[in-house]
Amino acid sequence: MKTTISQVSKHLNEEVTIGAWLANKRSSGKIAFLQLRDGTGFMQGIVVKADIGEDKFQEAKALTQESSMYVTGTIVEDTRSPLGYEMQVTDFEIIHEAVDYPITPKEHGTEFLMDHRHLWLRSKRQHGVMKIRNEIIRATYEFFNENGYVKIDPPILTGSSAEGTTELFHTKYFEEDAYLSQSGQLYMEAAAMAFGKVFSFGPTFRAEKSKTRRHLIEFWMIEPEMAFMDHEDSLEVQEQYVSHVVQSVLKNCKIELEALGRDTGQLEKIQAPFPRISYDEAIQLVKEKGFDDIEWGDDFGAPHETAIAESYDKPVFITNYPAEIKAFYMKPDPARPEVVLCADLIAPEGYGEIIGGSQRIDDLELMKQRYEDHGLTGDAYNWYLQLREYGSVPHSGFGLGLERTVAWIAGVEHVRETIPFPRLLNRLYP
């Protein structure tokens, strides 16, 4: 009977067949250990010469790394296995013999591994990270579907910049100029006016020459937008959403977190509500921690963010930034117009900003003024201004960066390991 490694617990003491690849192998004169992987998990197969016969045993000893095969054997419990189960192999059939697989069980450098990303994905570590990414995506759909959100897909090809500041990937749209989307947010505002609560999940592109462990050229964002919700309502959605995602990973990715050596005690604390500090307080806090390179009105750099995050064991919201350093569409605080109703959510353990969100300007005249103040001209956003012309309502939204969230939850250093085929500065292959 055919099955998979993820299902072997249901076949205890039965003989099953699994399609698998050989991840690694250890052997002695009369016994061989096959480290098998089948995509669903990793399991050890035991080949005993006395049971399987001389010819088959020699064949097993000659198996090469990453050769594919159908392995048949009896599933037995064994406490020495991380999975809890092993296979006593009775037979195997080689499908394809791999020769000189480049990635060996020893250590490799970053460049080599990135050049072999298509093969590196097979490793236990990368398998764990991608399964956690998948669980975060699954939990995201679950959360928003269960809370009455409609998934709306904004366009990827756009006619102009959403915020005008960051660099966009340019392409041709027949005779016109076009750009790859750097945010679906403005379109999500239109969607919120049509469907109430909406969310998007899609790729986004930034042609920035950033070279840090937190940056990708192409990355995925989840962008919810909610009509009739103010800034505080939005913060509550954010902390509930992030908590749901973290708790889902803890529940459904135990083997993967273990394989990555993640300290799950840190993750167990991630339950709403999250602490909030104002931008003013954050500036004060950073100065108290000894930084003298920042003044009110400046944006936080990575070291500042880390210093703030270190003061908490949960993600922390930094709220109400100066309007000048934030996007044109953010709503000024009625009590203090020099700051806007916004928040960045900073992940613990130095993983940086994972969410940026705000309440949006709903007044047409103010929006027109901000639009011009930010040097935006032309008719490209007439449709966006019209949202304030026909039944404008208070509304808020936010964007969560998937890869930074995966990096934090999985506990990996660099976002390049959190997306299957990362696009980085100077890397478009494979």
Place this chain on the structure above:
RNA sequence: UCCAACGUAGCUCAGUGGUAGAGCAAUCGGCUGUUAACCGAUUGGUCGUAGGUUCGAAUCCUACCGUUGGAGCCA
């Protein structure tokens, strides 16, 4: 774009002015519970590229190319 470090065997690295090295991988042999298994043997090199200094350069100098980390900007 700026700053810093690095570039030696398929991979990871040592070698800092005088004969090119180790571990892993590969190949051959040994080993009945291995966890990056272990033990023995064999194979493997245009020292990133170009120029310069020197009797002599992997080693010192210059330029370029590439990689990595960081800054800025952002999720």
